[in-house]
Amino acid sequence: MTASDWLHEQFDPTGSAIGFRVVRKLDQVQSPFQKIEIYESTDWGNVMLIDGAMMVTTRDNFLYHEMMSHPALFTHPDPKRVVIIGGGDCGTLREVLRHPGVETAVQCDIDEQVTRMAEKYFPELCESNGDPRAQILFDDGIAYMANCAPGSVDVVIVDSTDPVGPAEGLFNKAFFESCFRALRDDGILVQQSESPLALLDLIREMRAEMGKAGFTSFQTLPFPQPCYPTGWWSCTLARKSGGFDFREEDARAKAFETKYYSAAIHKGAQALPPFVARALDA
């Protein structure tokens, strides 16, 4: 491999590809669950792939991690107990722990190797792993949620890979029922929900499954994400009850820095493009 090599991910479900110019492969491991590869790129820092799919780059992961955490945490009135299912790169955990009111944040990823690779190649994402409020488990997230004490969690963040392979079981009614039961009445479930342009059917089906599990209101927030197919991604929030007014004053007065998230960005993301709104209403 030379300095001018390009690494592409060709994503069949959208018929589109993304890629980065890479300098060299830094590492590779075959875990019991998936193949994890790390490349050094010319412009995007390090890049992690899982089973050939781009997961994280040094340069653009802030978009995803900030949007998976702060909108939900500033919507919940007082989030104290947070559970992250997946999220082995620890970037979402870091963002969650920026909220001083959070008392415990459990991260449960099935694959320890993802975290080991993140510690080595994305150390900045792991900088809060030693926080006494953090609990890092390597276990089956489906079982973890099924065994959670009812009404014990404020926010569940499902920071998973695509709904194929190990993450398939994180997108159906049975899993969402476990989340529903584990959440307090004012709790919020957040799930990464793929591309709002190319995968609208998936978002609609996910919301339908959440509805069958008992959730009553949904909010899909789009955001840019260059390392994911189409460069445009989304998260979907679901509530047992209540709407999605957020603590705008608190978001504006937050004591920590963000690169993408702000109260104004949060508000702006709530305005769905007409074609997305029409498709999700249908």
Place this chain on the structure above:
Amino acid sequence: MTASDWLHEQFDPTGSAIGFRVVRKLDQVQSPFQKIEIYESTDWGNVMLIDGAMMVTTRDNFLYHEMMSHPALFTHPDPKRVVIIGGGDCGTLREVLRHPGVETAVQCDIDEQVTRMAEKYFPELCESNGDPRAQILFDDGIAYMANCAPGSVDVVIVDSTDPVGPAEGLFNKAFFESCFRALRDDGILVQQSESPLALLDLIREMRAEMGKAGFTSFQTLPFPQPCYPTGWWSCTLARKSGGFDFREEDARAKAFETKYYSAAIHKGAQALPPFVARALDA
């Protein structure tokens, strides 16, 4: 080429690539200015490339065309005379002509072949070309703007390729001075301004050149655009005087349909992510 071929654009300035799964090449022409290719894709309709760069797909061009036109036209108090420099695929022209108050819309693209290819492979973009308010010229946009009568234009939209090759002269002070002179005092210049993640320096330099030409206020609006590098793009508005409050009530009450643009999306796009705001203020 088989049904499973992938067409990639490797974009050196961002070190990132985009691609589409294609069925076959439909056409190719070498004009006096550039090479134009048309592919049929599996999921994105037809795809036009100019000198190897993705320009338009059937599926996602609405994002770009709506954002290049409606924010400026709903910011200007009463746009009657619009000039589009470039825009040979005619998609921006179509959006401009949706505004009933527009009396003339001149489209000046140097390359007639772009329009001929659009008529053939993107006929929906050309459906307003016969509108009596439309004037389609194949000429040098730099000369056109230099020769415009002073104070004769309400909105100039620069819908160009990247600032290399034929479009290089559309990103500097001399061209912006012609636009400044041609615009009425409440006029607005809009320029496509590349990726807000990966090409922030370019946006900052463009705004500096616009400032040297006399423009006093600027607004960069990001939007998703899967067929352009990083999947996240922007347009930049510049005014001779005045700010960027827009005719929100008119935008909300508009009598035409849009897929991406809405008053709420317009408002949301005005909230720049903190890292973009910081870079552009610097």
